[in-house]
Amino acid sequence: MHLIITEKNITAKKIAQILFGKGTKETKVEGVSVYSSGDTSIVGLSGHIVNIDFPEQYNNWSVTAPKDLIRAETEMRYTHKKIATALKKLSKDATSVTIATDYDREGELIGVEAYRIISGFKPDIKFDRAKFSAITKPEIDRAFSNRVPLDFNLAAAGEARQKIDLVWGAALTRYISLTCGRLGKSFLSVGRVQTPLLALLVDREKEIKAFVSTPYWEIYATLGNGTDFTAKHECNRFEDKKKADSVRAKLGSTGTVVEYKKDARSDAAPIPFSTTEFIRAASSIGFSAANAMRIAENLYVNGWISYPRTDNTVYPSSLNLRDVLQNFAAGEFGEYARKLLAMKTLVPTRGKKETTDHPPIYPVSSAKKSDMADDEWRVYELVVRRFFATLAPAATWETRNTTVDISGEKFKASGSKLTEAGWRYYYPYGMPKEEVLPALEVGETLKVKKIEMPEKMTQPPTRYGQGRLVKMMEDLGLGTKSTRHEAIQKLYARNYVHGNPPQPTNTAIAVVDALERYADLITKPDMTSKLEQDMDLIADGKIKEDAVVDESQNMLETIFGVLDKNHDEIREVLFDGLREDKILGKCQTCGSDLMVRKSKKGGRFIGCTGYPNCTFSLPLPPSGTIVATNKVCERHGLSHIKITTGGKKPWELGCPQCNFEEWQKKKKEAAAAPGEATTGTATAPKKSAPKKVMAKTGGSDENTAEPKKPAARKAAPKKKVIEKAPEA
Template sequence: MHLIVTEKNITARKIAQLLLGSAKERKVDGVSVYEGDDTAVVGLSGHIVNIDFPDEYNNWQSTAPKDLIWANTEMRYTQKKIATALKKLAKEATHVTIATDFDREGELIGVEAYHIIKDAAPAAKFDRARYSAITRQEIEHAFANTVPIDFDLAAAGEARQKIDLVWGAALTRYISLTCGRLGNSFLSVGRVQTPLLALIVDREKDIKAFTPTPYWEIYATFTNGEEFVAGHTGNRFTEKAKAEGIMARLGRTGKVADYKKEPRVEYPPIPFSTTEFIRAAASIGFSAANAMRIAENLYVNGWISYPRTDNTVYPASLNLKEIVAQFAGGEFGKYAQRLLEQSSFKPTRGKKETTDHPPIYPVASARKSEIKADEWRVYELVVSRFFATLAPPAEYEVRNVCVDVNGERFKATGSMLSTPGYRLYYPYGMAKEELLPELSVGQELAVKNAAMDEKLTKPPVRYGQGKLVKMMEDLGLGTKSTRHEAIQKLYARNYVHGNPPVPTNTAFAVVGALEKYADLITKPDMTSRLESDMDSIAEGKIKEEAVVQESQGMLETIFDDLDKNHNDIREVLYEGLREDRRIGKCPSCGKDLYVRKSKKGGRFIGCEGYPECNFILPLPRMGTIIVTEKNCDKHGISHIRIVNGGSKPWDLGCPQCNYEEWQKKNAAEKVTPVRKSSEPAKKPARKTTKKKAADDKGAPLVKS
């Protein structure tokens, strides 16, 4: 029997349909297997084994975090049913093809399955099918041209697993134990996650430290039948008196001192790598994690190519014209037809060219009714980008004018799209068109009005998720497959909230302590070096064990700094975590209000002046409480956001406003309406305790 192993069940079903036509499904230990023509196709569920420490290291109190650096690790089954099914199928197999995703992680998943099957069927022949799209042509070609399993590539993935386990476990335990944050409230630290968090925190520090300064800009509206606005060439004036002096000198007419019309070429974008795709998806409102989740769904359903790629150059083997032709009769028909009218295709190229996967491109024509709304938006983005990379440049007519008004110069620029080129297919990020009127040098213009605007300099902007992914790529943090996951982990650990991500005070505390006393953790240098070493493992230049040991040595150096500054780190962490719970000033006594926990585990806002001051506000029982920067104008209390798993965050707002609103609603519900004689009497409600009734209505957990 020929056994084919894929990464997921949905991929197994698709490949079985493409290779076998009609495949019969049967269950082996509850696992779906698709069979036909002496061939069986089975899907895994990602990793079916995982690396972990032995049980004796699981007790945080009895094992010192530093002891984890050189501790032994072991492999454990995470999907026992699938492992058992593989062993049973292996007994019938003479030929096994590993057909997991072709990247470092996919190769490791395939090698995990290889070892399980090899133990049960040592005489079986093994090979590897590599593909970049789940289409008939691609799959048939992959299985007709199988290659050996790449054990070096898998070793690079395994090295990452071991390194991330040791770094994450040792550092997370150290920081959490230092400040007493255990259980579900532990503080996570990681090799990639922490340098990423430091980027966000350091940016926020710059924003908080920024002091706005005033400046003035002068604008004039000119007319010669058509109006346009021009700005003074001095741009920003930092002295108000100077700007006022210019305003006083302006007359009622101006003269065109310079006027130019010239074409400007805007070149098409490069093909989508994972990073470029995430950046583009972020610009239309998708988080990095959500964009990749949708792209993965589109890939396994046969709509787009493999979405994890660094490549920005289409391989010569890709028949671009044939791909476009698929869309000639579908939703993008008129655009495909327009592209097909070109005499030749000269696709754009980026700087990165790899041989594992092509850039992301559409592999099949979908209709809007066939996929979900959010999937359609991402699919449309991929199709538009692909078309744009094959199209000619766009051309604009640009007009520049300089007008003299009593010796003061004003400039304006306008542009209009003259030749659509690639912009016919890719409108994303397109600037608004504004064309100046036809003018000539020496022409007099009326000054309709002039204005002096006072403005303030603005702080640096926060990094959006697309920008962060690009920065991570440039700094060597993570890989194309893991960068979006690192960002999502910061949200899951409640280090950031909002979009773009805003760091919490806990994030400030952790990064502040580590930057001051163990800054190697927060800088990308070590992580970037290890990423480079893992690339060398994949290329067969370095052994996995050497890189793992190197990382352990790095971590030991870090722990020397941590142990040396233990008390100082604890003090910084305690202060930061305390600040993360501070919500404002008590209206009763003026002392600080904090988010607190009751003895029974409930949460409330209480005054630090307790027991002298017993001011209390209720909080919801479930979800993680995030104290935001926004303050209530009425009460001066910070607004609160509730984050609950993968659900959309709930912006509760000011807790006191929320409580007062509840009191009003509750009071209104207690007013009993007079029943008209024509109305039937209502059945008495089941008797409920006061506490239960209060809880059902969202009442406070404690009395105020």
């Protein structure tokens, strides 16, 4: 029997349909689906079916010191025992095995994991590899007709990453969490890629907070002799209002055209989609990096687009571009495909990166909008249109620029108009707005119809969007095409960032601040970039896996030397920062800080640090991570909060006091309504459910809608406990 192993069940089913057609027979082995025809069977894994981890004796944080994890032994554990057992049973009758997992580091490692399980059970079995970049009949037929040996070097590079990331993440996370007392679900995560990425966001946030906005003035003149246009003073902005007033005061009622130029500007077509370029484009139309890649993976598995994890920005010569276009000649994109097919020659654009593992991302088959969900269609359409654009000619813009003299002061204006759509006919995303500027002549006199001098304020730098972050990570050598979007998503899951573009929480700022001050090696990309380069060398067979793992352990020991030296200082910075993270504002009763606190029963509430003299408190929902935002309630001076739960959409709760007061009002209205009881817990209107939940579950008495003062007094934590070990 010939056994074919794919990465997932859905891939196995799809490939079986391509290879076997209607003759496919599905059976179950150990509950795992197997697709067969004649003497060939196909089985899908579930990604990694084994995982690397520390032996159980290292799991006790109070027994094993973080530094001891650096050189600790690791072991492989089954994560899907039924699949492993199914592989062994299937291999009994197999004479050859073809690994058909995704062709990249992770896919090759997954395939090698299956190889180890089967060869350990049946050593004499023969293995080979099918490499493909799209799940289509031509590509699958080609891949299985040209099978190659397994690439153990590529798998070793993936395994090195597993080992290095496990040790770095476990040792550093355990150290930081123990240092500030954040244990259990409240642990503080630190990672080889994650932390330098977080530092980029925190450093940017510090720039934003440190920015001091200052006023400036601009002067605009509306001019025309028929078609009006607006010109701006050549000074661009005036920081001195007196100077701006002086210029404005001297301006007369007419201006003279002293310069006018009309030209044509070529607008080059975009390059093919690498993973990074794809994520940047998807981000610009509203998709997070993780969501864009999730959808792209699904489109790939279902045979709509090519493999979405690639650094390549150059179409290989083996890719028949006209054949791809022909797929779309009669579909929903037929108008565009036929226009390109009518061109005598197709000259695609080229990016700077050219690799041989996979082509750039391109559409491999034509779909209807009804074939997929709305979000999938938007991503699919983006890929289709990008492919078309890379084959199209440049666009051409007519540009017009003029300088007008008004009483000795120069005003400038420009305009642009798309004269030849070129690639923009196929790819409308990010289309610049056309600016109208009438035809003028040098020496022409224009009427000054209006002068405006708006006051503006300088703006802080903007936060990094996810698309820009992925590009920065690529430039800095942080992560790979396959892991960068996952690193960003992990920051959300760890509640280190919220919102889009991602904004770091106070906890994230505290962690990065402590590490940048006393162990900045962890927050810099240098070490991580060096290890990424070494893993590339493993894949190329130029260096051994063990050498790179040993190098990473040496790096980590150097880092721990710095951490141990500055342990007390790191602890102090973390405590101060984490305590500040819980302060939501000032108590309007006594002026003390209002903080997120925990009761003895495990509930949480907002309590006053002026306790026991002040017993003011507000309820909070029982679960989810509380994130204080930059928005402050004008009435109560409290930070608006949101409740996050990993990667799910956050609950924007707003001002906790406004929220509570609104619920109280609803409760009284419901209690006063005819036929309603006047005691007990009222049922809030459906749209106010989140408000009711918050109020009902807050405070220290979880069965009472409004927190009772005596209960709040009993539940208030001692001040020294909060200072010693802030809870998550």
